[in-house]
Amino acid sequence: MLGRAFSSQRPPGLNVDGLVTMVSLKAIQDARRRIAPYVRTTAMLDVGQLHTEGPRLALKLENLQRTGAFKIRGASNCLAQLADEEKARGVIAASAGNHAQGVAAAAKAMGIRATIVMPRDTPVLKVDRTRSHGAEVVLSGTDFDEANLEARRRCTEEGLVFVHPFADERVISGQGTIGLEVLDQCSDVSSVVVPVGGGGLISGIAVAIKSQAPHVKVFGVQSEMAPAMHASLCARQPTVVAARPTIAEGIAVGRPEAINCRIVREYVDDIVTVSDGDVATAMLRLMEDHKLIVEGAGAAPLAAVDALANRLGHQSVLVLSGGNADVTTLGSVIDRGLAEAGRSVRLLVDLQDIPGALAKLAEVLSQAQANIIEIYHNRLTGELEVGKAEVEVVLSTRGPDHVAQIVDTLIAGGYRARHHEHG
DSSP states (O other): OOOOOOOOOOOOTTSSSSSSOOOHHHHHHHHHHHHHHTOOOOEEEEEEESSSSSSSEEEGGGGSSGBTTTTTHHHHHHHHTSOHHHHHOOOOEEEEEEEHHHHHHHHHHHHHEHHHHHHHTHHHHHHHHHTTTEEEEEEOOOHHHHHHHHHHHHHHHHHEEOOOSOOOOHHHHHHHHHHHHHHHOTOOOOOEEEEEESSSSHHHHHHEEEEEESSSSSEEEEETTTHHHHHHHHHHOOOOOOOOOOOOGOOOOOOOOHHHHHHHHHHOEEEEEEEEHHHHHOOOHHHHHHHOOOHHHHHHHHHHHHHHGGGSOOOEEEEEOOOOOOOOHHHHHHHHHHTTTSEEEEEEEEESSTOOOOOOOHHHHHTTOEEEEEEEEEEOHHHHSSTEEEEEEEEESSSHHHHHHHHHHHHHHTOOOEEOOOO
């Protein structure tokens, strides 16, 4: 977890570092009326406490928003304010997926031509859904920043209007409408936890919340694989941090912009980071416990609850920002989440390379009530003695205590058993 390295020096409502911004409570309230025809007021789900001593939690279900994510809010507010001449030229955006769908859907609803530049490894589901809204999709670059460069180039060459995913006051104000809904739906809220990539979402929510309820804490969550906002706040200027691959790809932004950094520094109480393992566990918990499909970025707030537990107060709202996870990703997440929770394990077991040895091992595992998912029999590794074989076995278990019991049972049965370090 990254601790706070910045502080609010002015009361909410004032700009910082000489920045003149139109992001205000009034702008967000105006945005709420403006985007009403295009967005849903998403539900809030009370899920109680994760732990006996922990805060009550409520989930703000932006994964059930039109297009499957919050991004349509900011996109609709931005496009609705374009001049007729700008609408006639068409718009362009760069996006890892959710901003793409938001811009495409808003443009279609308003009769505006849209071009979207997406990184080449964007999940297929997000690409297909963006195209389904009538946008032209261009795949370019390995990450958001490279896609953004291509979008900027095309914007200049083709005379299109650029719609920034997070550093546009109209976009920020649109995202801030979530903050208004949070206060409407949860009158006793003590904290709000928001995923952070470029910072557009948390900028808008924080302005909306702090302008009306300054006592409510606002916390941001970044992937530890892409902590650019935190680095920028420490440096007091936008700072590039190369984003590494993460299952929370929706918040894998390499460099935030000045407007977002300044708003976050003024209004946000802290930013913490979470691991991919924590995110996978959170996604699995949301699926199993609440029947919710939430992408990695959207599950980040739940992943951060334990780290923030003592600071969340009595009632915390977690913003589940999106649900656009493809089937391939979900399969990997389920496998990783089960492993992180100790409900599956990969063990290496040495045994005699003789007939019946594998059947005997299976019987011992059965006695330990372990269910074999996969098994690999290896005689060729140079680390084995002659006449020995190594078995790599993937087991479904009841949890960490059961895993320990299985290992003890194998050792008691005369087997050399250990966890597979790369499993």
